[in-house]
Amino acid sequence: MTRADATRARLLEAATEEFSRYGIAGARVDRIAAAAQANKNLIYVHYTNKETLFRAVFEAHVVRLLGEVPFSATDLPAYAGQLYEFFLDNPRLLRLAGWFRLEQGDYDEAVAAIARSNADKVAAIARAQADGRVDGRYPADVVLTLVLATAAAWGSGNPATVQTYDGPDPKIVRLAIEAAVRGVVAGKDSAA
Numbered sequence: 001m002t003r004a005d006a007t008r009a010r011l012l013e014a015a016t017e018e019f020s021r022y023g024i025a026g027a028r029v030d031r032i033a034a035a036a037q038a039n040k041n042l043i044y045v046h047y048t049n050k051e052t053l054f055r056a057v058f059e060a061h062v063v064r065l066l067g068e069v070p071f072s073a074t075d076l077p078a079y080a081g082q083l084y085e086f087f088l089d090n091p092r093l094l095r096l097a098g099w100f101r102l103e104q105g106d107y108d109e110a111v112a113a114i115a116r117s118n119a120d121k122v123a124a125i126a127r128a129q130a131d132g133r134v135d136g137r138y139p140a141d142v143v144l145t146l147v148l149a150t151a152a153a154w155g156s157g158n159p160a161t162v163q164t165y166d167g168p169d170p171k172i173v174r175l176a177i178e179a180a181v182r183g184v185v186a187g188k189d190s191a192a
Contacts, residue, residue: 007042011042012057013036014036015053019096020092024051024103027054061093062114073134077179083148118144122141125140125144150177150181
């Protein structure tokens with residue numbers, strides 16, 4: 001790794017932390033540079049501005065998610081469980097996604113990459129439904145949205161979830177997520 005690559009990696013890591021905490025508007029280039037132990041001007045050399053740096057951070061994490069969590073239309077419960085564990089291990093990703101929706105929703109390149117990935121998943125689920133391997137009572141896009149939302153519901157301290165003092169046992173949460181998805185895709189009304 002070259003010195004420039006190492007600096008860029010430190011900047012991305014520091015920016016990931018800063019943006020996940022404060023979003024774009026609240027993030028400060030000075031704090032990013034200090035945390036990365038880099039000259040503030042290097043941010044502008046490598047990324048032009050704060051918005052471009054945010055986009056680089058967001059893209060890096062989305063690409064990582066798409067590459068690390070294998071999708072299987074015929075085993076959606078396991079996919080949901082793996083997504084949950086990925087979000088548990090990478091809580092900043094869901095916070096970045098929230099900031100992205102609030103502050104960068106018009107960023108076409110990232111939206112297009114996510115849309116392509118989701119369209120491929122919807123098509124695979126529809127094929128599995130047509131083949132009888134996944135229950136077809138719900139449209140494929142509804143099924144995918146349910147899987148994604150269920151897996152993400154517990155990530156990054158979502159205030160909509162009920163938390164005990166120490167937090168829920170991740171193993172139990174994963175089992176519950178998989179059971180909920182199984183109930184939908186297996187054509188059962190309960191997770192039994």
